[in-house]
Amino acid sequence: MQSPVSSSLGAAPRGLSLRHLRHDLPAGVVVFLVALPLCLGIALASGVPLLAGLVSGVVGGLIVAALSGSQLSVSGPAAGLVVIVVNAIATLGSFEAFLVAVILAGVLQGLFGLLRAGDIGACFPSPVIKGMLAAIGLLLIIKQLPVAFGFASTPHMLEGVPRDAQALDAMALVLDSVSEAAVAVAAGALLILFLWELPAVKRLPLLGKLPGALLAVLWGVGCQAFFRAAMPSEALVEHQLVSLPKVDGVGSLLGQLASPDWSALANPQLYTVAVTLAVVASLETLLSLEAADRLDPLKRVAPPNRELQAQGVGNVVAGFLGGLPITAVIVRSSANIQAGARTRLSAMLHGVLLLASVLLLVELLRWIPLAALAAVLLHTGYKLAKPAIALAAWRQGAAMFVPFAVTVAAILATDLLMGILIGLVASMLFVIHANTRGALSITSRERAHLLQLSKDVSFFSKATLRRYLERVQPGDSLIIDGARCRFVDRDIREALDDFIAHARERHIEVELRSMPPVGAPATAEVPPARLPAAATRAL
Template sequence: MFKYLKNDIPSSIVVFFVALPLCLGIALASDAPPLSGLISGIIGGIIVGLISKSRIGVSGPAAGLAAIVASAISSLGSFELFLSAVVLAGIIQIIFGIIKMGVIGYYFPDSVIKGMLTGIGIIIILKQIPHFFGYDLEAEGADSFFSKSGENTFSAILHIVDNITLGSMIIGFLGLFIILFWDNILSKKHAFFKVIQGSLIAVFVGTVIQVIFSTTKDFLIEGKHLVQVPIPDKVTDFVDFISFPDFSQIFSTEVLVIAFTLALVASLETLLSVEASDKLDPEKNITPTNRELFAQGIGNIASGLIGGLPITQVVVRSSANVQSNAKTKMSTILHGILLLVSVLSIPMLLNHIPKSVLAAILIIVGFKLAKPSLFKKMFSLGWTQFLPFIITVVVIVFTNLLYGIFAGLAIGFIVVLIKNYQNSVFLHKKEIQGSNVIEMTFAEEISFLNKASIKKELFDLPDNSTLELDITKTKYLDYDVVEILEDFIIQARNKNIFIHLKSERGIIDNPESFIEFFKLNKKSS
């Protein structure tokens, strides 16, 4: 963890600047106290970072949970009651880890995961464009197509022209220029420019210019266009800002349902983010998913106990971590420490940072996730890869992350069914020339997904033919397929089709019952 501090320290500072406004924005989008977002960011960085074995994953409050959190707080009528559900959700996540539910993440197709990353990238860009120009009607951490203000993503962009904050726009463009010039030109000139990130320089320059602009009338940037961290009179007053859970109704049906919903959705988002983050990792390390669920559970218990929002691993911060050249999880831990120290010691200084310069950083992050070349590559792989990919992207952009993932997964499942129908599941099928003999060999595993193609092959056999069916290598045959074979026996008699069944026990001519045969051979489910 201490071997690559020269990489991890600069990366942690970049992730800190990305996480700070997102933590505050997600809290606002969730109708929760602003400090609750920062608390969950600190817990996600330090506690989850220490327990998790993810090398570059960063955890904290997730925009994808904002709608669920806001609804839960409203239905319970108390933020303190909601915190008890967060604690309970953490316990459920620990159980998920113990019973090894982390394997679920491995069953999402690669095309859907890439679609998720691309969709998130596009959402980041679209959502940050208004902030870039100083139009901050929507909370920084929002990711839904429709906002509570009545705007949607595109209408907010169209309304920028009438709501430009000149100072914010200038700082936004300057920040974008600094980052691109630093990363694409200066970093290739000298090793120093690789150690210090262009994003850090952009934030520093943007903040200094904002202070200068504050002395002018034309370029003045109002407080609502700056980072807004709660400021106490003294450090000990932070305790007054913290909420603690109310466990008086923890076993009520409503709290239990909310806790289970939070645990399930947060776990799914975490597993998907783990898959995505591992794909972004240049060294392709594999994160132990069950350990990650356990770490997230501990994090949510801690967050709920001291007034924080639910935690998941988050793609935006994780991708910023990768792009900043982080090497170990020390970057994640340090970003959490920076959040804690800065909130306690320099909240007034943080409140001088313009949102537009942070938007510039996030726009770069979004572009790297949604490169045009990726669309071209996915298209070149054929429709079976491109269709789930593009459906995932479109649904994420126009609805939210979870809807997009499940839409892509549904399309991927349909593609599997189509390809199972089009492509024979047999290892071998041959029609012997000059005779009416057809040889078929079943694969090792035959499931209900193969029903359509098997039925098509069998029931299309010509009259007065001979079928030689080899199941020697078949280890598993679904009962649904066995029933199809049973039905085929009846049709075979009517069409005068003679059957040779080749198995480990030899050849059986015209079997009367496949069901009895497979029961004896223990090949059916």
């Protein structure tokens, strides 16, 4: 029987098909308009040539989309990797060395796909993922605020501040250097971005269909044009505007791209960076893929292992061409779906349009203020780290909030990979607590005791077992009932055997009932043990 969705939208397209061009073409244009400012902004936040962001957008559109099994997912440079990129370049010493790590990360992703590791995304607890995204959002906000005030970066903002200056004096010096034009651009762009999130604006016939990020960038271009015409002294200067090399064709473009520095292979830190990139990029891709599948009106499910292989190829190509690392990105994917895309042709069209913009629109792109791109990233950071997310985790209890908060704090204090690992440990402690709670129980009345083993009893319950056994005094009787237990850890059984071995000399009567084999689940259902009649009356 055909599903209502399929009957209303037509049969689910399986590949590239021109019969869906009327849906895919406008969707590709919308995704291009969303991706253009994001590619530039992420490159800006990463501290790399802006051309690197556009190159990765082109590779994500033309190569990853063509190889992917997802019909609606869109790939490109991701805000979630900004922190890794910045730290990695500082660690390795140059962007060219970092490109080697991108290539190696792509190779690892391809291996992940071949080894069918696509289900790894399901192994990460929700609070850790939310904490990772919130920390990334906070770091984006911290790094982009100086750009919104007209500085090229945080170090640039602090250049004119003496090291021995008091806090108030340093703040006054920084405020004196703030560019009012940049603040006006950033504030107006942020206002547009937040307004375009309102349902009333989205319902507008034509204006509501335009991406807020594009309008924010156009606002910045308009402000710069106004300042140049009416107030030349207030116009933004070169370091406050997008800087792209002049491109006269594909050959000229290739000549402008950075090349990998293969001497970095001798640096042991390169391999740590590559593994970190591969793991985090794969995780973000799998999470975005799952989200895109949920939004797909045709309810198609993309093969995760094929997606990892496609992402691996994309990152290898991006590394060779001097681009940023690539992941599937939910912001662009959701824009693609909302625009009515049917197949991956829309993502490929967006890649073609990005390439055309690099070849034909460089002069226009140079009019874009960096403050407008910073506003786009500030808005992205806010959506990742808005207070409502922390409040929702708080309301769900300590098991959700503590791993969330620990992940955020650990990432801010260390780095992304270490923060995720610390968050996983915090989450696992709650899982262990939940799984061991109730695994053992003891009922005592006078000198009779019933120790019951429920569900799986692992070594995490060893301390609890020892406390219970300490209640049994010389002259008491103890029944150990394992009828409800499927698995007994070897450490638990050794603790019980040790107690039983010394029970006779302590004049303790011990009886084992229905204990499962050590290290293996019980093979048959056994009724629960009961205390002898005399002991039952005592209890």
